Amino acid sequence: MIAAKYKEMLGAKSVIRELSEYATARGKEIGYENVFDYSLGNPSVPAPEKFKEAVIKLLTECNPMEVHGYSPSLGIPSVKEKVAESLNKRFGMNYTGKHIFMTAGAAGAIAHAVRLVTEPGDEVLTFAPFFPEYHPYIDLSGASLKVVPADTENFQVNFGCFERMLTEKVMAVLINTPNNPSGIVYTKETLENLAKIMTEKAKEYGHDIYLISDEPYREILFAGVEEGYVSQFYDNTISCYSFSKSLSIPGERIGYIAVNPACKEAETLISMCGQISRGIGHNCPTSLIQLAVAEAVDETSDLSVYETNMNILYKELVKLGFTCVKPGGTFYIFPKALEEDAKIFCQKAKNYDLILVPGDSFGCPGYFRMAYCIDTEKVERSLPALRKFVETEYGTKK
């Protein structure tokens, strides 16, 4: 019998995907260069040369049996060590290769992390606005995702709601900073306060509460934003990283889990990842790509375009009267829509060939996301359309 659970999921379409498909179809009519497609979070800059060179060198100079051979179930030891060294150097941590588990991107990392520290029926908390795929990631593992309402003032943490929702059933808190969709970076104070409350509650309930930190945007930080590292604030932290955005290789499905060495049974958790993999058919990311990222572990693509784009858009949005928290990183911005229902707002924007994503699926109705991982030239060309849209639909400088 066909599994009902997955069949039922087929009905629910992804709003982002639908908008992206619309943009592609519209592009066929008027030329894609004339569609201001802010729907998809796809890197818009090429992978660094060093990554390409590393892959070619592996293929041409190394033993193919080793390059294409099975990876050990926890990842290739030399790769894990290079990841650990890089994190230690940058963030003053004391990881060894034994605290690292190589994954198929952040999605694979979160799939393992949630299975590590929850049993079916347990709760995982996250904060709106949040990446909508957290729902299938968590809910299909057997645990249940609960969403703390947004602090729309500055998209930090709504601590009042958090404390109320952090019940005994919560085994993990899932955060994402720099944040998709808000672009906000959690402050030191936010992380300290989060750690303080979680430590107190863990003590009160007599069980550990883990912090799962989803960090694919860690390297995309803008001027004036202090670089922090979540795991420094809370021992029981499982960091989930992806090279998708930093190296512009989202299709190569490569990332890792780093368990804080101070975490209780840290090395056991990493070993358990290998057992979880057996059940979900993961069996390591590709050997070739593991070996290549190890050669480029401290590299990034030229990420400066994202900050350039953000500054252009932020300035224009504020000028047009939008309420908008200035992003500290990522390639997203999350302004308040100019009418209550952001779905209607985004629907109207399509008439101006502006593809904006309503905040509803991010758990934050009334706001909308713009993914400005596009050419700066196109961002600039989109401004007259944005102005025309706002002025026509909502009056000059609302």
Add this chain to the structure above:
Amino acid sequence: MIAAKYKEMLGAKSVIRELSEYATARGKEIGYENVFDYSLGNPSVPAPEKFKEAVIKLLTECNPMEVHGYSPSLGIPSVKEKVAESLNKRFGMNYTGKHIFMTAGAAGAIAHAVRLVTEPGDEVLTFAPFFPEYHPYIDLSGASLKVVPADTENFQVNFGCFERMLTEKVMAVLINTPNNPSGIVYTKETLENLAKIMTEKAKEYGHDIYLISDEPYREILFAGVEEGYVSQFYDNTISCYSFSKSLSIPGERIGYIAVNPACKEAETLISMCGQISRGIGHNCPTSLIQLAVAEAVDETSDLSVYETNMNILYKELVKLGFTCVKPGGTFYIFPKALEEDAKIFCQKAKNYDLILVPGDSFGCPGYFRMAYCIDTEKVERSLPALRKFVETEYGTKK
């Protein structure tokens, strides 16, 4: 709280892995060339040049944003179409790209297949001897793997036991031909009989019973063995393929699911794979490798060494008095041990630097597996050790 289920699994060590680790350690003492390591099923021939050339061409001649970009959740359409065409041409099927789902090897394929057609509590049947990883693949999905005892006469199917065990709770039957560990290829009669019984029982129970066909060794067939394609025998077949063995790229984690177009709701099943992926953090195999295998979809490595090795070993084993069914494919052979407890037999073999794997973990005690994916020169050098082992421990020509 750390998930008890996965923590408890840490105790159980893999016999194959332990033996492989022993062989490596022993190799450090006496030189690895002197250890006759028949433990691991790792391809021993390099990937075809065409595969390497395809990867380099993608990196040097194509747009990196496309090559390294996100794959659609069901796989890259052009890749899926090439897979379908190749299968149609070779096996007279009528797949389209819509019947193909790209996976991280056969492990990923089986992880999706079992979730497609079972609910927690359902049963999946397989036949001894079987690949031991089937247990975590099935059991951790929530379904439960039941093993039909071996037909030790010829390692086809024990139909008496099969019919008794094919109860109403069984939603899928998982087969593996050519078989790891026996090297046996199911005959046309076996497949026809299997299909007949499954069709009858499905009708009797009023629910579908799916055939999940695990086919990583499909291209490693020896002289005189008729090439068949499982899906031709039974409509409700989900074929699970891996390029690991045919292209000697096990570390690149690439394979696919092909759902027979005559299967009920075939395209729905493929779409459901995309939903299952969201829950297990799979999100497609790497784009680069998908694109590269599409260029090499009808290629294989030079696989002839496996047949050469099999013939040498089979002849010697028979000469030494072993009961042994001649393999029709793969790079495994599965003789009967010369004493009742194959674990003791294999333990004694270690004294002759012969690394053999007892059949117990394959669900077939009293037998042992030799993985002859090693250089022919080494197979030949192992024969005196094999002779000495048998003659010393069990008398001349037992």
